[in-house]
Amino acid sequence: MKKYSILNSRVPRVDAVDKVTGKALYTDDIKMPGILIGAILHSPLAHARILNIDTSLAERLPGVKAVVTHREAGTTPYGVSPARYDETIFCHDKVRYVGDEIAAVAAIDLDTALEAVSLIKVDFEELPVVLDGRRAMEEGRPLLHDIYKNNICAEVHWHFGDIEQGKKESYIVRTDHLTSKMQDAAFLEPQSVIAEVDSHGNLTMWSSTQAPHYIQRTLAMALNIPLHKVRVIKPAVGGGFGPKASCSTAELATCLLAIKTGKPVKLTFDREQVFLHSRARHQFFHTMTTGVKKDGTLAFLDHQCILDGGAYASFGIATIYYAGSLLGGPYRLKNMKYDGYRVVTNKPACGAQRGHGAVIARALFEVQLDRIAEELGTDPIELRLKNVMEAGETTCNELFVSSFGMREALEAVRDSAAWKKKRSLSGKTRGQGRGIGAACGFFVSGAGYPIYRSRTYHCTVVTKVDDVGGGVTVSSGAADIGQGSDTVLAMITAEELGLPLDDVKVISGDSNLSVDLGAYSSRTTLMTGAACRDAARDVKRQILEAIAGVLCVPPETLDLKDGKVESLSGELDFSKIREEYLREHKGFIDLPNELCLTFREASRIAFLERGSIVGVGMYRPPPLGGSFKGATVGTSPAFGCSAQVAEVSVDLGTGEITVENITGAHDCGFAINRTQVEGQMQGSMMMGMGEALMEQIIYDKKGRIVNANLAEYKIPTAMDMPHLEAIIVESNEPHGPYGAKEVGEGAIMPVIPSILNAVYDATGVRIEELPLTPERLVAAMEEAKKKPSLQENP
């Protein structure tokens, strides 16, 4: 591997000190003179017709500056996928879930705003509700939207290869099911928005968002403002994981209130509202039939899925495709059929969440592989190794994997977790309270296409050398939401220009700076990283050309390294430059006296020669994927893959599960920052563990969330976390900068199934419903005792 000075290291993140000292400004920290506070009126009913909205009392309350409903907001439909614009800023005809937004208020303080909200009188005609996603499509169910026949918001029918042929070739065929629950992404920072309009009619919105560019477009469209008059700024963000990738009513309503009042308006979600707004993981009902040949070669997969998406489409069109397409890898699978239905129900809308669409599908498929291995009498890791794809192969649904460390990752976790030794024991101790399980994963490294149809560049980066010389400023629209993309951009720039990290300033997350599609689909390191590298190289070329001109040497003989200009062809006579620089800086104390030409001097002289030096980089993936309907979703310039071994112990009486160890390996192509790669892996392990064992949104019969808070919606605490080992695999991705590709989402893929497989090993029972609570486990163990004949052979 090439030697780098800063890449592949463990430098601390550029925002670390500000964040740990409380200096970093999150949206809610921003103060402005005269700022008003906004509040939203949410529907108390899951499904009802709106007969009348009376805001007169609220308007008369002293301190209230504006009350807005659909009458002020209009009813321009918007959403995430242009084919399914099914939301309006406020409800006008119906409310479709408890929490649906009906009106908003701006007032002098929060108390007044909330009181005003409570004074808005809405007359409803209650309608019957649809809460069970499995039954939403049935004939005669109440309908949520006129445009969704039988409550079906989207359906996908794919058939690659020939599953009938696959069935003929199969030695073992088995069908399994897995049901999950709607999730909350449980990010630390609730959504927060500030909006302001200046005297030229420019709207600026600060928001805790993952995707300033998409939000800018939605604001412009739904509020009917020219795009260039809308600016979206992303201050420090405390996590997003998907739900902050789409435009929310909070954002739209706050902008509307700012327009109406002419004042800055702030609106910050309460934790309860984070749950009500949701846009997190769908509920999935998967059924898979998988066949393998006698030698363990995968023969076919026949897959059906119902996705309960809540009241609106949101990201759900992408979700339904991802749920099918990402089973194309990481194994050679020639024949695959997929029938997916995304239905709408009277619950908060679901959208994207880490591992978009693919997490539960992956979980079931990996459980199936385990069960098949057991039937075949082979080791589950060996079965997987037999089927893994290699770099250069294409899946049956036309996804090309240009680099692929799947085999390496599996072998790494197998060896590091002492799998062979422990597993050989578990054959004898199956069901005795300790277990070990394995699984793999596969994920995109950046969506191949934007959400709206366009040839747009996915990102551009502009790097400008300080006119005074010495440092550079990188500007990008990329959204650092806590995952560390600013650090990646700074490291890449520092590497290219041979600068210390402290001399690279990164400003980002502002739609005025550049187009960047945002932090979703694990795209930023590969895409914005590539653009950033090119911008830096552009800068470097310009500086070296200018210097070469002054020194009368060919530019190819010069390089930037360790803060200086290096000559590849003997000593340089740079006395002219030094003299000029010193002359310019008479009276300065800290002046260059090195025996070489410093970057500080070179960059200043380059400016004197040529004026401002600005480098531009941009990235747009090549056309990718097949030509079938929906072929674009799942495409990516590169694919990450991962493997994991989980070890658990189970109290066979109470069903309490303790995860003892997780060993994970992820192929990220090349680790720009090793600590950050591990951080993403560890975060994924924690999130996946929560989803496997404890997280679930619970609704009552009327569609109200029973546990809309972090006391009752359980995510793992520090006390629940096991020892984690994160192994980095580097396969050198040809399409990624320096060989890098994703780690943000792919690393979550194997977590749930490895735990499910380990719990099976520990208990001898399989659970088909997540989360795997102690109670479900006890129930399954009791059931198994009753009919031992139906259990798998231990």
Next chain:
Amino acid sequence: MILPRFDVLVPESLEEALEMLGEHADKGVRILAGGTDLLVDLRRPIIPVHVPRCDGCAKHPGGMVYSTIDCELWLSEPTAHAGGSLRNALQDSRRISPQYLISLHLLRELKGIKRLDNGSLYIGATTTIREIAHSEKVRRCWTALAEGADNLGSPLVRNRGTLGGNIANARPAADMFVPTIGLNGILKLQSLGGERLLPARDFASGPGLTVIEPLEILTAVIYPAPLSYSGSSYYKLANRKALEISTVGVSVSLTLEAPDGPITDVRVALGAVGPTPILAESAKGILLGETPDEPLFKKAAQAIRKDARPIDDHRGSAWYRSNMVQLLSERLLKIAYIRAKRNK
């Protein structure tokens, strides 16, 4: 959810606190200890109209009795409590946002753990959960209470939360209240008129409801000195390893005449399986006077199971809870027995 407006009064003596309580009784006043229950309860949910989740809570804009859902379930459970009277009690017992909170934090006489001359343990009401978890005295002789403290909330909550608050809040799952009943704790209740002592088991009258008088303050809990060959144990069953509300909590204390028995005293208290913590009376009938062994504990556990009156809610089904009461009772009887044998 946001907090309503209120003023906090800070008395400097117990007497002053009791006077303030009397003075503001009609304006809505609540006692503030650590605030880890109270401030959560007082918050107003963000959907104003979704507050009346159940009849019993209709008058209350704040989250009642932990979550209004709990309340709804208990109300729909005829055997749990006579529905009507519970409803009324709920309405009367708690005002709409109180105007005043009376903070006990300056009252030194309410803090601390000490052993009384007769060997019993005296814990002031505002002693924090952390202090109890860290007290060697408590752990040695009143182990179940220490184990309750170990597993309450998280370090932050244990630093603030108090024994008195946990008991006065009277949640059926309360991790200090349940072992307090199991250890036969006696509550000291003070009013301007004087003081009264009340066994902890008689204190709760429903979820979040107690027989405390409006002008009384809980000042301390007294745990009788354990006799020789006594041992106790508490187990909190929950879904994650911290920050949890128990699905089931079981506290067992056992006294033997000699290391090999027979059993001379036993108290089994159950949490989260009824509208209040439950003292499982049937344990006594089976265990007293008997020589402990596994079949006996098994039989006792089966009987204890019948004392539980669990319901289905989002934390667990009645079926699971009943099973766990039996399983944990059996396990804890064994643990308490082993401990009892060692405690001369």
